[in-house]
Amino acid sequence: MSENPQSLGVLVLAAGRGTRMRSDRPKVLQSLLEEPVIYYTLSAVRSAGLRNIAVLVGYRGEEVEEYIEGEWPGVEVIWQREQLGAGHAVKVAEDWWKRYDNVLVLSGDVPLVRPETLSSLVSRHLGSAPRCTLMSFMADDPSGYGRIERLADGGVRIVEEDEAQEEELLIQEINAGVYLFDTEALSVVINEISNDEHEYYITDAVQLIGETEGDVSVIICDDKYELLGVNTPNDLAVTAKVLNKRIVRGHMLNGLKCMDPASAWIGPMVEFGRDVFVEPGAQIWGRSSLSDGSRIGAHSTLRNVTLGACARVIGPSVISDAVIGDGAEIGPFAFMRDGVSLGAGAKIGRFVEIKNSVLGDSAKVPHLSYIGDASVGKRTNVGAGTVTCNYDGVVKNRTEIGEDCFIGSDTMFVAPVSMGDGSSTAAGSVITKDIPDGALAIARQRQTNIDNWRQRKSIAGDQAEKAEEN
Ligand code: UD1
Numbered sequence: 300m301s302e303n304p305q306s307l308g309v310l311v312l313a314a315g316r317g318t319r320m321r322s323d324r325p326k327v328l329q330s331l332l333e334e335p336v337i338y339y340t341l342s343a344v345r346s347a348g349l350r351n352i353a354v355l356v357g358y359r360g361e362e363v364e365e366y367i368e369g370e371w372p373g374v375e376v377i378w379q380r381e382q383l384g385a386g387h388a389v390k391v392a393e394d395w396w397k398r399y400d401n402v403l404v405l406s407g408d409v410p411l412v413r414p415e416t417l418s419s420l421v422s423r424h425l426g427s428a429p430r431c432t433l434m435s436f437m438a439d440d441p442s443g444y445g446r447i448e449r450l451a452d453g454g455v456r457i458v459e460e461d462e463a464q465e466e467e468l469l470i471q472e473i474n475a476g477v478y479l480f481d482t483e484a485l486s487v488v489i490n491e492i493s494n495d496e497h498e499y500y501i502t503d504a505v506q507l508i509g510e511t512e513g514d515v516s517v518i519i520c521d522d523k524y525e526l527l528g529v530n531t532p533n534d535l536a537v538t539a540k541v542l543n544k545r546i547v548r549g550h551m552l553n554g555l556k557c558m559d560p561a562s563a564w565i566g567p568m569v570e571f572g573r574d575v576f577v578e579p580g581a582q583i584w585g586r587s588s589l590s591d592g593s594r595i596g597a598h599s600t601l602r603n604v605t606l607g608a609c610a611r612v613i614g615p616s617v618i619s620d621a622v623i624g625d626g627a628e629i630g631p632f633a634f635m636r637d638g639v640s641l642g643a644g645a646k647i648g649r650f651v652e653i654k655n656s657v658l659g660d661s662a663k664v665p666h667l668s669y670i671g672d673a674s675v676g677k678r679t680n681v682g683a684g685t686v687t688c689n690y691d692g693v694v695k696n697r698t699e700i701g702e703d704c705f706i707g708s709d710t711m712f713v714a715p716v717s718m719g720d721g722s723s724t725a726a727g728s729v730i731t732k733d734i735p736d737g738a739l740a741i742a743r744q745r746q747t748n749i750d751n752w753r754q755r756k757s758i759a760g761d762q763a764e765k766a767e768e769n
């Protein structure tokens with residue numbers, strides 16, 4: 300039963316094994332700029348304003364289902380328990396798409412498809428009312444795709460590579476795997492397709508509609524990249540490059556300053572403020588957000604990082620899951636991970652690792668330190684070589700360091716331990732007891748100077764030599 304005269308469902312096919320990827324991961328979850336391949340297809344569908352979306356899962360379907368449920372609320376999941384071909388996949392989902400007048404069927408492995416292309420496919424299909432509209436494009440290298448054969452009577456035939464004659468193999472117009480069906484026509488033919496000669500081909504349904512149900516029209520997409528299918532590791536690499544170029548260019552149109560756009564890698568969910576500057580070789584992934592005037596140094600990697608205004612990352616540095624305050628400065632050679640919050644104006648310097656810690660405004664860790672499972676108060680200065688010894692071999696323990704502290708170089712904090720506001724440690728101390736506010740903790744052996752050591756050593760040496768001669 301139709302909900303309204305022009306209702307439309309979108310069925311994204313994602314049950315296939317993706318054999319050519321030679322991977323244990325389902326193809327639609329392969330990483331493309333650090334998001335799953337299917338993220339892009341679903342984003343395009345959503346941005347085209349299409350609702351009523353279902354994803355068909357099968358091969359390692361639990362993983363795909365988990366991703367969809369976690370990241371795409373409102374998108375339904377339909378199971379194809381046995382992967383007998385895309386035609387079978389569409390058949391399995393019949394009860395779902397029968398609710399709509401039309402169903403857009405597309406593969407989850409066409410991540411470059413643009414929302415505008417989907418919208419125009421929908422409006423042209425609804426406008427001219429054929430029983431099926433499919434998309435094609437002219438491929439530089441058509442190998443691996445189904446060729447579109449234009450028949451004398453105006454109809455079309457899709458010839459899969461395995462079954463193509465030599466002259467058919469030369470056809471460059473290929474089937475993009477994006478189809479809009481009138482569900483009434485699809486219902487009639489879907490049970491007619493068989494797997495006698497090959498797996499169930501969705502393309503056979505297209506053929507049957509043309510033969511018995513009415514017009515099939517083809518829309519040629521003039522961007523030869525847009526409908527590239529991702530089937531192999533090489534396709535992944537090619538697609539990532541095209542996507543990245545689009546993303547970087549889009550941000551640059553909005554003012555991003557990029558020294559070498561070709562070498563900067565930016566994920567699809569990253570957001571930029573005004574006048575952000577990206578140096579060569581930077582990678583910015585996940586849900587990162589970089590505020591006005593911030594700067595990312597060469598060969599730095601940021602993943603899920605919120606960077607404050609005018610904050611600066613000097614490359615190379617690697618930062619993930621961190622919130623960094625305005626005007627903070629990090630690097631070079633800094634590593635921050637697993638939940639770090641850095642206050643405004645804080646400084647993290649060379650060869651410093653920070654893990655799961657909170658550092659207050661203007662705190663400084665300039666050199667060679669490890670701060671893990673700790674809090675460091677405002678304006679505290681952490682001397683070179685300081686380590687929070689957070690792991691006792693069984694559990695991780697916390698180190699709490701107050702405000703305005705001065706930590707001498709090479710201090711070891713044996714956690715759990717705390718340091719009060721305005722307190723200090725002497726260089727080389729191993730801190731095992733809490734330090735009260737304002738105190739100086741010295742926890743090392745007192746120095747002993749042995750007078751005339753050099754002279755004594757040489758006398759001792761002479762005597763030994765003589766003893767040997769005798
Ligand atoms: C298909 C088309 C080909 C077209 C190409 C465009 C057929 C027979 N061929 O080939 O004409 O040029 O796409 O990219 O359709 N799937 C399932 N369940 C299955 C099998 C596949 O859901 O049992 C899904 C896959 O996950 C994929 C889609 O169907 O998203 C297409 O399958 P795939 O094996 O990639 O088809 P191609 O060989 O690329």
Ligand code: CA
Nearest residue numbers: 406408528530
């Ligand atoms: Ca494919």
